[in-house]
Amino acid sequence: MTLFDAFRFDGKRVLVVGGASGMGAAAAQLALDAGAEVLVADIAPITADGVQAIAIDLADTDSIDAAVEALDGPVHVLLGAAGVADGTAGLERINFLGHRYLIERLLAADLLPRGAAIGLISSAAGLGWESNLPLLQEYLAIPDFHDAARWVVGQGKADYMFSKQAVCAYVATQALTLRARGIRINAICPGATDTPLARANAERWLGFGTDYREAAGVEVSQPIEQAGPLLFLCSAAASSITGTILTADHGYFTAGVSGSFPAATPVVTFMLGR
Numbered sequence: 001m002t003l004f005d006a007f008r009f010d011g012k013r014v015l016v017v018g019g020a021s022g023m024g025a026a027a028a029q030l031a032l033d034a035g036a037e038v039l040v041a042d043i044a045p046i047t048a049d050g051v052q053a054i055a056i057d058l059a060d061t062d063s064i065d066a067a068v069e070a071l072d073g074p075v076h077v078l079l080g081a082a083g084v085a086d087g088t089a090g091l092e093r094i095n096f097l098g099h100r101y102l103i104e105r106l107l108a109a110d111l112l113p114r115g116a117a118i119g120l121i122s123s124a125a126g127l128g129w130e131s132n133l134p135l136l137q138e139y140l141a142i143p144d145f146h147d148a149a150r151w152v153v154g155q156g157k158a159d160y161m162f163s164k165q166a167v168c169a170y171v172a173t174q175a176l177t178l179r180a181r182g183i184r185i186n187a188i189c190p191g192a193t194d195t196p197l198a199r200a201n202a203e204r205w206l207g208f209g210t211d212y213r214e215a216a217g218v219e220v221s222q223p224i225e226q227a228g229p230l231l232f233l234c235s236a237a238a239s240s241i242t243g244t245i246l247t248a249d250h251g252y253f254t255a256g257v258s259g260s261f262p263a264a265t266p267v268v269t270f271m272l273g274r
Ligand SMILES: NC(=O)c1ccc[n+]([C@@H]2O[C@H](COP(=O)([O-])OP(=O)(O)OC[C@H]3O[C@@H](n4cnc5c(N)ncnc54)[C@H](O)[C@@H]3O)[C@@H](O)[C@H]2O)c1
Pocket: 017, 018, 019, 020, 021, 022, 023, 024, 041, 042, 043, 044, 056, 057, 058, 059, 081, 082, 083, 084, 094, 121, 122, 123, 124, 125, 189, 190, 191, 192, 193, 194, 195, 196, 197, 198, 205, 206, 223
């Protein structure tokens, strides 16, 4: 045993939802390297070696129920990495409500033991969620998956930004309740990251913040650069961290807040005020 073992995942079962590609696939690989037993759940085919594959459609509660029933033991780390872009049917269910339903099913089945950690992927698009808190709280207060989906569609808020703000607000509001059960919950907010999803929306996603990256001398991040912070938050090394939204965007957002990169300030000001 060394102190550094707190960063490892030996003896832990890590379930990566949305782990067939992109950041989730990188997180699954990293967890394997860090000693974990890894289960990957996705709607897409899962091709990685050394993981247990589980079919899941986060837009469909029956499918989530079946995936939970397929689990043959506890989940020590749940990584929520599934996501879709604006224009995809069921976005509100896939990006947020399905993740919430899965967490609730795992809790109800006693499959998230004390010491477990949940790491969700929100987005830089979810930053500024605090200014939208009353509406987000109204949303989060609707416990039923289908009622909540109907409500958010009815509000005209079944969009990417609101779904990512909901992830942030959910982490913030659930942290205390879960902590009392011995479970931590955190999220990362990635900036532009080179994945199949981002390439499919390249102009909006990979183009965002190009001026800042040029000034900073950095590229869009690689999936493994998001997997690292996500895994860290779920490691024993982060045992004091819960309810935290960690931004992994090469510093774009804080450069906008502080004014150290003035071109980002109007964008960030808009996000903080919306
Ligand atoms: N790539 C970026 O620039 C960027 C930036 C900020 C946040 N994000 C977020 O990061 C997360 C990971 O995305 P990525 O960029 O790695 O994309 P990706 O497409 O490579 O990975 C997303 C995964 O989600 C899965 N998925 C989609 N619909 C599903 C469903 N109904 N049920 C179960 N799984 C489903 C996909 O099959 C895929 O494996 C997403 O939540 C995304 O919104 C991405």
